[in-house]
Amino acid sequence: MNFxxxxxxxxxxxxxxAARAARGLFKRPRYIPEAIAQMDSxxxxxxxxxxxxxxxxxxxxxxxxxxxxxxxxxxxxxxxxVALSLIRELGPVLxxxxxxGRVGSAISAELGSMTVSQQIDAMRALGxxxxxxxxxxxxxxxxxxxxxxxxxxxxxxxxGGGTVASLLYGMPFSTYWSSVRDGISSDDIIGGVxxxxxxxxxxGSIACRKGLSTEGGTVGVGRSTTQAVVLGSILxxxxxxxxxxxxxxxxxxxx
Amino acid sequence: xSTTDLHISGTQDQHVTGGVSDDAAESTFxxxxxxxxxxxxxxxxxxxxxxxxxxxxxxxSFRVMKGETKIILGGSGTGKSTTIKLVLxxxxxxxxxxxxxxxxxxxYSEIQMMRVRRKIGMIFQEGALFDSLSVYDNxxxxxxxxxxxxxxxxxxxxxxxxxxxxxxxxxxxxxxxSGGMRRRVGIARALVGDPKIxxxxxxxxxxxxPTARTICELAMKLRDLEDVSSIFVTHEMNNxxxxxxxxAVVNDAGEVVFETEGERLCLVNTKVLMLRDxxxxxxxxxxxxxxxxxxxxxxxxxxx
Numbered sequence: 001m002n003f004x005x006x007x008x009x010x011x012x013x014x015x016x017x018a019a020r021a022a023r024g025l026f027k028r029p030r031y032i033p034e035a036i037a038q039m040d041s042x043x044x045x046x047x048x049x050x051x052x053x054x055x056x057x058x059x060x061x062x063x064x065x066x067x068x069x070x071x072x073x074x075x076x077x078x079x080x081x082v083a084l085s086l087i088r089e090l091g092p093v094l095x096x097x098x099x100x101g102r103v104g105s106a107i108s109a110e111l112g113s114m115t116v117s118q119q120i121d122a123m124r125a126l127g128x129x130x131x132x133x134x135x136x137x138x139x140x141x142x143x144x145x146x147x148x149x150x151x152x153x154x155x156x157x158x159x160g161g162g163t164v165a166s167l168l169y170g171m172p173f174s175t176y177w178s179s180v181r182d183g184i185s186s187d188d189i190i191g192g193v194x195x196x197x198x199x200x201x202x203x204g205s206i207a208c209r210k211g212l213s214t215e216g217g218t219v220g221v222g223r224s225t226t227q228a229v230v231l232g233s234i235l236x237x238x239x240x241x242x243x244x245x246x247x248x249x250x251x252x253x254x255x
Numbered sequence: 256x257s258t259t260d261l262h263i264s265g266t267q268d269q270h271v272t273g274g275v276s277d278d279a280a281e282s283t284f285x286x287x288x289x290x291x292x293x294x295x296x297x298x299x300x301x302x303x304x305x306x307x308x309x310x311x312x313x314x315x316s317f318r319v320m321k322g323e324t325k326i327i328l329g330g331s332g333t334g335k336s337t338t339i340k341l342v343l344x345x346x347x348x349x350x351x352x353x354x355x356x357x358x359x360x361x362x363y364s365e366i367q368m369m370r371v372r373r374k375i376g377m378i379f380q381e382g383a384l385f386d387s388l389s390v391y392d393n394x395x396x397x398x399x400x401x402x403x404x405x406x407x408x409x410x411x412x413x414x415x416x417x418x419x420x421x422x423x424x425x426x427x428x429x430x431x432x433s434g435g436m437r438r439r440v441g442i443a444r445a446l447v448g449d450p451k452i453x454x455x456x457x458x459x460x461x462x463x464x465p466t467a468r469t470i471c472e473l474a475m476k477l478r479d480l481e482d483v484s485s486i487f488v489t490h491e492m493n494n495x496x497x498x499x500x501x502x503a504v505v506n507d508a509g510e511v512v513f514e515t516e517g518e519r520l521c522l523v524n525t526k527v528l529m530l531r532d533x534x535x536x537x538x539x540x541x542x543x544x545x546x547x548x549x550x551x552x553x554x555x556x557x558x559x
Contacts, residue, residue, distance in 0.1 A: 115388075118381065119384075119386070121340070122385070125345070125372055125377040125379075126397050126400070126444070127400065128369075128397075128400050129366075129369065191537055
């Protein structure tokens with residue numbers, strides 16, 4: 001099988017898996033406790049890294065752009081620039097990358113280990129569909145938590161930017177904050193929340209597919225985990241470009 | 256009436272030695288008359304399967320009758336585990352048909368298979384226990400999934416763990432158990448809901464002889480006392496000897512004891528199927544197997 005055929009086959013299998021998981025959400029038995037447990041481990045568990053990532057991304061944005069803006073006498077616009085970059089692009093993408101690394105790898109490793117130790121077969125033999133029991137709660141948890149994590153990353157980033165602006169460059173925090181509020185529109189926020197929903201589906205279904213298709217013992221688990229993180233991250237970034245373009249058209253943003 | 260009843264009636268009838276008691280003879284005829292029992296529990300019709308162009312099963316046809324244990328022998332990679340997975344619908348054949356309880360499951364969807372799988376208990380090679388769940392939750396898995404109330408779940412879990420003699424381990428995690436204990440918990444989990452078909456996938460591989468013996472005794476208890484039809488995949492010859500020459504009976508004190516074929520009249524309801532390169536090279540009783548002239552079978556039985 002050549003590369004293109006294999007890639008198409010993978011795409012087909014991953015899409016089918018996501019579709020079956022989505023159908024499973026509307027049928028009984030519903031795995032609500034499992035989904036809540038996953039939201040806790042994915043969402044609450046990722047809070048620390050998301051807060052740190054967001055805060056320091058905002059901080060470094062101010063650090064790098066303030067001198068340039070000042071050169072053109074536009075330092076008042078620092079908040080505007082930081083907020084717009086974070087909400088439109090950096091917040092969703094960086095959060096997706098961090099979650100792909102932390103959660104995508106964990107999902108793939110867990111499902112991969114269950115596959116090689118025949119636990120998935122055992123579950124099917126006991127009359128339970130692993131897609132509904134394991135895959136659907138994980139993807140659902142990602143869809144709910146990734147936008148929330150993104151909003152937290154955005155907020156921390158803006159605070160980080162403001163902290164650097166006021167502490168290092170002596171800009172009053174209120175000036176910074178008012179330029180943030182002037183700069184962002186509701187369309188930016190809507191766009192910034194739609195993106196992580198799409199990223200959640202991409203990261204979740206790739207991680208689950210890679211985990212469930214693991215072959216070849218513990219080495220196979222390692223391979224699936226790597227592939228889940230690499231593919232999830234790359235596809236999130238690729239999807240980001242097309243989503244950005246689509247959102248420009250749908251939300252009628254300046255192109 | 257089942258084979259179990261047959262054995263028990265023979266045992267209780269203490270004065271009969273070496274002959275058929277009237278009760279037993281009647282039950283034999285009753286069995287033949289019972290149409291439902293004439294339907295095989297499992298049937299393969301010309302089943303073939305290949306992975307990546309490499310043939311794993313090639314025109315496999317056999318039947319497992321109600322209450323019968325079919326031992327599948329064969330070296331590694333001869334398609335033994337694949338056969339079991341086909342019964343459960345975990346794999347689908349490329350051609351041929353698979354029947355469970357007279358129902359053609361060959362083209363069943365995953366949803367339809369879920370209903371069939373509830374009739375079947377499967378014991379995996381290494382137990383395949385869920386690592387993240389305790390022994391209790393592992394055994395209770397099926398009941399929890401069916402939404403059975405907790406006050407009914409616990410007695411059933413305890414009953415099953417008593418059957419495999421592991422009630423003390425109820426609160427342990429799988430990681431704390433030895434290989435043999437994991438296998439036995441796997442058996443308890445598979446037997447919840449009293450399935451009438453049980454599949455054993457090399458349940459004694461890598462276990463010490465006494466533990467392996469315990470697992471064979473469980474299989475015999477299921478066959479002789481619970482009227483379970485089963486497929487017992489193995490490549491260990493002592494399993495074959497136990498299952499083909501011994502049977503479980505309940506003595507006067509109500510204890511389960513194992514007697515050797517010949518002590519009283521006994522028809523041990525076990526047949527042997529031997530696979531080589533995905534094809535059946537032998538199908539019959541252990542006596543005929545041991546008399547076989549086939550060079551491969553003789554080498555397999557002797558081990559050299």
